[in-house]
Amino acid sequence: MSVAAAGPDEVASEGEGLSTRKKLGFLMLFRVVLITLVLGTTVALNYADPEILLSTRSIYLFAVIGMTYVLTLVYGLALQTGRVKRLHRFADLQIAIDLAMTTVLVHATGGIDSAYSWFYSASIIGAALVRGRRGALGIAAVSALLFSALVLLTRAGVVPPVLTPSRVSAITLTRQLVVNLAAFLAVGFLAAQLAAELSRAGERLEATRTVASDLAARSADVIRCLSSGLVTVDLDGRVTSWNEAAGDITGIPRSAAEGRPVREVLPALAPLLQQAEAGSALRRAEIALTHPDGGTVWLGLSTSPLTDHRAETIGHIVNFQDLTALREMSAAVKRSEQLAVVGKLAASIAHEIRNPLAAISGSVELLEPPTSSSAPPVPPLAPLAPLAALAPLTNDETRQLIGIVKREVARMNGLVTQLLDYARPRTMLATPLELGVLVRDTVLVFGQDRSFPGVSVQHDEAPAPVMVNADPEQLRQVVWNLIRNGAEAMPDGGTLQVSVRAVPASADAPAHAELVVKDSGAGIASDDVERIFDPFFTTKRRGTGLGLATVYRIVADHQGTIEVATAPGSGAVFTVSLPLAELPSPAAAQ
DSSP: OOGGGSOTTTSOOHHHHHHHHHHHHHHHHHHHHHHHHHHHHHHHHTTTOHHHHTSHHHHHHHHHHHHHHHHHHHHHHHHHTTOOOOHHHHHHHHHHHHHHHHHHHHHHTTGGGOTTTTHHHHHHHHHHHHHHHHHHHHHHHHHHHHHHHHHHHHHHTSSOOSSOOOOOOHHHHHHHHHHHHHHHHHHHHHHHHHHHHHHHHHHHHHHHHHHHHHHHHHHHHHHHHOSSEEEEEETTSBEEEEOHHHHHHHSOOHHHHTTSBHHHHOTTHHHHHHHSOTTOOEEEEEEEEEOTTSOEEEEEEEEEEEEOTTSOEEEEEEEEEEOHHHHHHHHHHHHHHHHHHHHHHHHHHHHHHHHHHHHHHHHHHHHSOOOOTTSOOOOOSSOOOOGGGSOOOOHHHHHHHHHHHHHHHHHHHHHHHHHHHHHSOOOOOOEEEEHHHHHHHHHHHHHTOTTSTTEEEEEEOOSSOOEEEEOHHHHHHHHHHHHHHHHHTOTTOEEEEEEEEEEOOOSSSOOEEEEEEEOOSSOOOHHHHTTTTSTTOOOSTTOOSOHHHHHHHHHHHTTOEEEEEEOTTSOEEEEEEEEBOOOOOHHHHO
């Protein structure tokens, strides 16, 4: 008979069928264990008396036990081969056979005096397990009916007894009968209650399983749809999950990543995870990865702790994006800015160099001896007074003009030198260095400069070494220009404060080093603050406007930032932030 031909109450659904099959398996196991205990107990108690083991009571018992073993084997084979389609009817058949065999055993072992009437209770418990609350109450009622009918019919002589029944009064018989029936009904009600609780627990478990399955499916869909890479790593440093986006970005498939140590899959990520303490998070970092096709991929990543339901850290979650295109775009924008700066420099240079060249040209013409009228005149670079009106030069005037020429030549040389420092691309030779030592040495050198009388430098050293990756020469130029700029802002003297410190990571920024230069000058006008880093912008009478522009470029090349805080009359504070150097771990050093 096909499944479709059965009624809805007779044929379980796929999920229900699986549950009923398990319950039937427990029922058969329960039956076998119970019968085996009875057999073992009977043999053990009567082993010394063979006559009892060969008595009619024992023979019936052994026959029932043997039949139970055989039937259970048949039940198991039928269930295993899948021939049973109507599982509930199959369960009802087993319980009915159990009741029949129990009734035969009770009748053969003395009826109301039988020691095996409690087998009815075992059938009631089995019915509660398989058929639930209604099944338990129904089988309890059937057990009471069968036992009562057997006792009464045997007492009336309708059913001949196997053993000679004991002669008891009607009151004693009634009392024993009531006690057994009450026991059956009590077991039935208790089993029904337990079956109801089991059913509710099963429903709650199924609901929880459904919610968990839906949540897992949604989480898998969300992770699959992410455009950024998402990786989880356990505390042993092994990759436990690797989404599709991570494979697309890195070129490493999931099968080649999951289960492997992270130091083999993403070597640059392993030191970052080792440095992170339990429960800490890395807000922002960048690493370079060699793509299987040979190119370099830049990853911007963040990490956070992975916790279980007890809020205990069991690993790390790593989220990363591909920054390669962004870096290429940034490089293109930087090249465009450099080209724009070149155009601005061209206009500024023409203005800056014209004045000293005019002074030099005029001085040279005054020094030049008179020429014949036939010689063609040399056109001046700037309007000058008529030479014919000038009297012959004295030695002092000659020295003064020569001094003007030297001064203006030096001015142009300094201008061209600063211009080259600003505009000429230089190869940055970055190396780990202690920022505090470099600042201290630069402050000592500046202290030998007598060009700023009345200016004193106060250097506050950091309590611990502050290491950065930087080009020593370029970074020394940054410190020198900032100190000199602060000293120039105090023409009447004052105190220049220079300090270095390491700033720990926060929610807004990763850990970094800070160089702070604070002067006590007049401050910077609010209209000029946004322009102080522009080339050739200066408020000083003899400034070139390239010092702070050079500082800004060098700091940017070192992946750092520079900020200025100022108020009229309160001086200015320049703050340079640079990434901290990644020091090798002691284990790696060994």
